[in-house]
Amino acid sequence: MKKILVADDHSVVRFGLKIIIRENFSDREVVEAFNGKTVMEQMQQDKFELVLLDLVMPDTDSGALMQWITSRYPETKILIVSMNPENLYGKRYLQLGAQGYLKKVAEQEEMIKAIATVLSGKKYVSEELTGLILEEASQGKKLNPFDGLTAREFQVAILLSKNQTLTQISEGLKIHYTTASTHKQRIYEKLNIEHASQLIELADIYRISD
Structure with missing residues (x-):
């Protein structure tokens, strides 16, 4: 069976x-x-x-x-x-x-x-x-900016949007602190943001922390 x-x-x-x-x-x-x-x-x-x-x-x-x-x-x-x-x-x-x-x-x-x-x-x-x-196909672009993140970057973005620190993220995902920091930098670059408050706002708009 x-x-x-x-x-x-x-x-x-x-x-x-x-x-x-x-x-x-x-x-x-x-x-x-x-x-x-x-x-x-x-x-x-x-x-x-x-x-x-x-x-x-x-x-x-x-x-x-x-x-x-x-x-x-x-x-x-x-x-x-x-x-x-x-x-x-x-x-x-x-x-x-x-x-x-x-x-x-x-x-x-x-x-x-x-x-x-x-x-x-x-x-x-x-x-x-x-x-x-x-x-998305008809418009020729991604309607959700988070779709441009890699799977790991997406995980980190969710945790950052929940106000977790890089230390908490590195421990939770079992990655080096410097790796978590690099992911954060790339997330900010891809989402075209500079502050945590902007990430939280985007996460709320696109409901990634639901």
């Missing part, structure tokens, strides 16, 4: 997703994980056809976890299921290798459609995200 890994730190969410899968994809076995470490442990023990992955879990660098999964298990499909705003995170995680992005507040019918689409080997993109991508 093929297996699906449901990774979310909230037991209620995992339970709900398990019910949806069991009722609509009864030929799949469901396994659970609640943070990056347990995702890695489960994937090292079993082969999974699909991972339903939350982006915000304790002690988890979601970008690094995505890279770990896609590099070690390229045959495993990833469907992001998150509360993070789709207009910002959706395109970014599709670029990082996810096959789809789904909001946790989506209706059950959309969840079933998303899972079925990804299991069939296709990418799932909501109408909202499709509209955003088409709008």
